[in-house]
Amino acid sequence: xxxxxxxxxxxxxxxxxxxxxxxxxxxxxxxxxxxxxxxxxxxxxxxxxxxxxxxxxxxxxxxxxxxxxxxxxxxxxxxxxxxxxxxxxxxxxxxxxxxxxxxxxxxxxxxxxxxxxxxxxxxxxxxxxxxxxxxxxxxxxxxxxxxxxxxxxxxxxxxxxxxxxxxxxxxxxxxxxxxxxxxxxxxxxxxxxxxxxxxxxxxxxxxxxxxxxxxxxxxxxxxxxxxxxxxxxxxxxxxxxxxxxxxxxxxxxxxxxxxxxxxxxxxxxxxxxxxxxxxxxxxxxxxxxxxxxxxxxxxxxxxxxxxxxxxxxxxxxxxxxxxxxxxxxxxxxxxxxxxxxxxxxxx
Numbered sequence: 001x002x003x004x005x006x007x008x009x010x011x012x013x014x015x016x017x018x019x020x021x022x023x024x025x026x027x028x029x030x031x032x033x034x035x036x037x038x039x040x041x042x043x044x045x046x047x048x049x050x051x052x053x054x055x056x057x058x059x060x061x062x063x064x065x066x067x068x069x070x071x072x073x074x075x076x077x078x079x080x081x082x083x084x085x086x087x088x089x090x091x092x093x094x095x096x097x098x099x100x101x102x103x104x105x106x107x108x109x110x111x112x113x114x115x116x117x118x119x120x121x122x123x124x125x126x127x128x129x130x131x132x133x134x135x136x137x138x139x140x141x142x143x144x145x146x147x148x149x150x151x152x153x154x155x156x157x158x159x160x161x162x163x164x165x166x167x168x169x170x171x172x173x174x175x176x177x178x179x180x181x182x183x184x185x186x187x188x189x190x191x192x193x194x195x196x197x198x199x200x201x202x203x204x205x206x207x208x209x210x211x212x213x214x215x216x217x218x219x220x221x222x223x224x225x226x227x228x229x230x231x232x233x234x235x236x237x238x239x240x241x242x243x244x245x246x247x248x249x250x251x252x253x254x255x256x257x258x259x260x261x262x263x264x265x266x267x268x269x270x271x272x273x274x275x276x277x278x279x280x281x282x283x284x285x286x287x288x289x290x291x292x293x294x295x296x297x298x299x300x301x302x303x304x305x306x307x308x309x310x311x312x313x314x315x316x317x318x319x320x321x322x323x324x325x326x327x328x329x330x331x332x333x334x335x336x337x338x339x340x341x342x343x344x345x346x347x
Contacts, residue, residue, distance in 0.1 A: 101232075102230060102231055102232040103230055104166055104206060104208075104230045104231045105231055105232050105233075106164070106231075107164055107165065107166040107206060107230075107231050108164040108165075108231075108233070108235065108236045108237070109162055109164050109165040109166070109235055109236055109237040109238070109239070110165070110166055110168065110223060110224065110227045110235035110237070110238045110239070111155055111158050111159050111162070111165050111166065111167045111168070111239045111241065112155075112168045112170050112210075112219065112220065112223040112238065112239070112240050112241065113151050113152060113154070113155035113167070113168070113169050113170065113187060113241045113242075114151075114170055114171065114213075114216060114219040114240065114241065114242040114246075114250075115169060115170055115171020115182075115183025115184055115186065115187055115213075115219070116139070116148060116151075116171070116183065116242075117133045117134060117135060117139065117145075117148060117175075117183060117186070118133065118134045118173075118174065118175050118178040118179075118181050118182070118183055118186050119132060119133055119134075119181070119186035119187075119189060119190060120132065120133060120134050120178050120179075120181070121133075124189065124190065124192075124193030125193075127145065127148075127149055127190045127193060127194070128145050128146045128149050129145055130142070130144055130145045132145060133145050133148065133186075134175045134177065134178035138276075138279060138283065139276070141273045141275040141276035142273060142275055143273030143274065143275065143276075144272075144273050144276060146273070147243070147270065147271070147272055147273055148187070148190075149190060149194075150270045151187075151241050151242065151270060152169070152187050152190055152191050152194075153194070153197050154241050154268055154270055155167050155169070155241045156191060156196055156197050156199050156203050156207075157197070157199070158239055158241070158268060159199075159202075159203050159206065159207070160199040160202050160203050165206070165239075166206050166207075166208065166227060166230065166231065166235075167203060167206060167207040167208070168184075168207075168208055168209065168210050168223045168226060168227065169183075169184040169185075169187035169188050169191075169207070169208075169209050169210070170183075170184055170209075170210040170213045170218075170219040170222060170223045170226075171183025171184045171186075171187070171210075171211070171213055171219065172184070172211055172212045172213050172214055172309070172310070172314065173211070173310075173311070173312050173314060174214060174309040174310075174311075175309075175311070176311035176312070180312055182209070182211040183211075184209035184210055184211045184213075185209055185211065187209075188207065188209055191204075191207065192204075208226070208230060210222050210223045210226040212314060212316045212317070212318070214306045214309040214310055215297055215302065215305065215306055215309070216242075216246065216249060216250065216254060216287075217254050217257065217291070217295075217296065217297045218297070218306075219240075220238075220240065220250065220254045220255070220258065221254075221258055221318075221328070221329070222316075222318055224238070224258065224260075224322070224325075225318045225319060225321055225322040225325070225329075226318075226321070228321055228322040228324075229321035229322070234322075234324075234342050234343045235343070236264060236343075237264045237265075237266065238255075238260060238264065238265050238266070239265075239266040239267070239268060240265075240266070240267050240268070241268045241269075241270075242267075242269060242270075243269055243270060243271070243272050243280070244269030244270060244271055244272075245269070245272065245277075245280055245281055245284050246269065246284060247267045247269050248288060249284070249287065249288050249291060250267055251265060251267045253288065253291045253292065253295060254291075256295070256336065257295040257296060257336065257337070258328065258337075258341070259336070259337065259339060259341040259343075259344060260341070260343055261343070261344070264343075290302050293334065294334065295334065295336070296331060296332055296333070296337075298332035299332065324342045325341070325342065328341075
């Protein structure tokens with residue numbers, strides 16, 4: 001005898017009512033209502049906006065065009081502002097590294113020797129000969145080459161007396177016929193050939209180059225930025241080495257243009273050759289008047305001269321290494337740059 005429920009002859013189960021919601025009174029299956037799209041459905045909103053835009057575009061095509069153009073310009077401005085802030089922040093992060101990552105973190109003072117020519121001789125034994133340098137017509141005077149060597153030696157002597165000083169030779173690849181050689185590297189090589197004038201052990205290891213400057217203002221500004229790249233800070237004191245007749249240009253015009261304190265700015269000028277003094281003074285008076293009208297050398301004749309001193313179209317890396325004064329590099333005007341300057345607050 002089979003157990004209950006296990007017999008193969010037991011009746012099969014069946015559904016008394018169809019599956020689903022069955023209305024007993026009506027005797028029919030209830031149909032499930034489909035939910036309508038939410039009134040806040042993104043798809044519906046987009047379609048609605050598109051329809052309205054299409055309607056107004058037909059009704060007022062010119063007005064819609066200008067509205068769309070204004071919207072696009074606004075978006076571009078917002079994106080550019082945020083992009084600029086982003087890259088500025090990245091620049092700060094990149095250069096705001098520990099002091100151990102800067103090769104000259106302990107140095108505080110800048111000594112800058114402004115370059116005036118490119119050394120072209122294959123032999124460093126003739127550094128005081130005019131035919132060893134690439135000279136412009138106004139520079140071809142007896143004793144001119146020796147004056148360059150005097151500048152180099154003066155810079156070395158000043159740094160040798162200051163254990164916290166960094167020596168920078170400044171000057172770019174300014175002469176096409178001289179080849180891709182910079183004024184800064186020329187001066188460094190001459191110092192090397194002269195054994196650093198007896199100060200090699202003290203000075204050589206803290207002597208570097210700034211190889212992009214195309215005029216005297218860039219000699220100063222670019223060297224300040226280069227100092228920041230190498231030390232992680234801005235110079236406490238600045239000493240410029242050049243010709244004595246350029247002191248007014250450097251110590252007043254250029255110094256004022258970058259807002260550097262007068263009490264911490266020093267100038268060491270050496271005389272030009274005796275045969276070039278008269279023409280040098282006339283030329284300096286002209287250039288000084290140009291910088292008085294155009295302190296940042298970004299307009300007119302000073303700008304054209306600067307372009308002519310970049311025959312190899314070198315890309316200038318600054319202010320990438322000194323993001324705190326990015327605005328100073330972009331500024332152009334007759335009035336002083338409004339700042340702020342990072343060295344204005346330093347003691």
